[in-house]
Amino acid sequence: MKPSGRIYIAGHRGLVGSAIHRELTRLGYTNLITRTRAELDLLDTAAVNQFFASEKPQHVVLAAAKVGGILANNDYPADFIRDNLILQTNIIEASYRNQIDRLLFLGSSCIYPKLAPQPMPESSLLTGPLEPTNRPYALAKIAGIEMCWSYNRQYGTHYLAAMPTNLYGPNDNFDLNTSHVLPALIRKTADAIKAGKQELTVWGTGNPRRELLYSDDLAAACVFLLNLDEARYNSLLIADAPPLINIGTGEDVTIRELAETVAHVLGFQGSLVFDTTKPDGTPRKLMDVARLHSLGWHHTTSLEQGIALTWKAVRATF
Numbered sequence: 001m002k003p004s005g006r007i008y009i010a011g012h013r014g015l016v017g018s019a020i021h022r023e024l025t026r027l028g029y030t031n032l033i034t035r036t037r038a039e040l041d042l043l044d045t046a047a048v049n050q051f052f053a054s055e056k057p058q059h060v061v062l063a064a065a066k067v068g069g070i071l072a073n074n075d076y077p078a079d080f081i082r083d084n085l086i087l088q089t090n091i092i093e094a095s096y097r098n099q100i101d102r103l104l105f106l107g108s109s110c111i112y113p114k115l116a117p118q119p120m121p122e123s124s125l126l127t128g129p130l131e132p133t134n135r136p137y138a139l140a141k142i143a144g145i146e147m148c149w150s151y152n153r154q155y156g157t158h159y160l161a162a163m164p165t166n167l168y169g170p171n172d173n174f175d176l177n178t179s180h181v182l183p184a185l186i187r188k189t190a191d192a193i194k195a196g197k198q199e200l201t202v203w204g205t206g207n208p209r210r211e212l213l214y215s216d217d218l219a220a221a222c223v224f225l226l227n228l229d230e231a232r233y234n235s236l237l238i239a240d241a242p243p244l245i246n247i248g249t250g251e252d253v254t255i256r257e258l259a260e261t262v263a264h265v266l267g268f269q270g271s272l273v274f275d276t277t278k279p280d281g282t283p284r285k286l287m288d289v290a291r292l293h294s295l296g297w298h299h300t301t302s303l304e305q306g307i308a309l310t311w312k313a314v315r316a317t318f
């Protein structure tokens with residue numbers, strides 16, 4: 001992508017989209033195209049078509065999605081499958097009609113089967129049943145991958161689907177009712193410090209293992225992929241396998257280690273108590289990132305550094 005290239009970032013205010021926007025700005029890209037939901041509702045097919053026809057982006061990052069935690073996915077399954085199918089179809093189709101060559105479609109590790117081998121390789125897609133709680137969301141994402149693959153085969157486009165592991169960073173959701181494990185730990189630890197508590201309760205045994213990637217590292221990986229030379233980029237788009245690549249660190253930590261790192265970074269002096277009456281969830285979720293590593297990309301932000309950067313960015317709002 002040339003620094004003057006017209007790059008549309010769908011979902012530029014979200015955790016992922018905002019990190020990609022920051023990274024492209026940092027690298028000197030000057031023609032970034034963005035629209036808030038109020039300016040362009042991506043569920044509105046006619047509006048999306050009109051937007052593409054008038055703005056004529058050259059590259060597209062599809063980081064807009066209806067995203068939520070277990071509760072939201074459970075309560076609104078129809079919204080999750082419908083909105084994601086419509087939104088991604090609108091953008092993929094408009095991209096094709098407007099001769100967009102490279103499009104990066106963001107999904108997540110929930111596309112892989114619940115009992116996929118650990119670490120999970122790209123080849124485990126559609127090899128077993130999905131985790132039921134977010135199946136509608138995951139199936140919409142799988143349909144998006146299949147669309148990228150189908151458009152590539154039929155229309156000769158170069159659409160790539162990137163599946164990040166669990167992400168965290170400054171624009172994360174820190175609401176205890178709906179947040180993921182790391183922002184929830186940051187919120188709980190900050191609250192415990194504020195209240196002068198000597199004990200901090202963490203759900204579960206602390207034994208499950210999780211992989212976490214700092215959002216700026218994800219953004220760097222996305223830009224790296226979009227900027228790959230033709231030979232390496234096209235090596236990801238072979239005809240007989242989906243155009244799919246995992247993005248992660250390839251390393252995981254226990255929830256206990258995660259809680260201890262958060263406590264250390266935020267300066268919590270008390271002790272951690274593990275409430276074993278609460279469920280643990282999946283024992284392990286780790287991406288196989290051999291494909292990404294073989295292209296030459298590795299993450300650079302350690303977990304401790306990433307938590308410190310996140311805390312620095314959000315502490316004033318707590």
Ligand SMILES: NC(=O)c1ccc[n+]([C@@H]2O[C@H](COP(=O)([O-])OP(=O)(O)OC[C@H]3O[C@@H](n4cnc5c(N)ncnc54)[C@H](OP(=O)(O)O)[C@@H]3O)[C@@H](O)[C@H]2O)c1
Nearest residue numbers: 011013014015016037041042064065067106107108164167
């Ligand atoms: N967060 C993670 O840990 C994680 C991990 C792996 C993969 N991912 C993937 O990355 C992608 C983005 O996730 P995220 O965490 O960045 O989500 P997010 O923070 O909720 O951001 C999603 C963005 O999409 C926009 N959007 C949703 N519906 C829209 C609509 N109808 N019209 C216009 N804009 C709309 C939202 O706009 P508003 O701000 O106006 O709502 C928001 O800016 C998803 O595909 C997700 O699966 C995320």
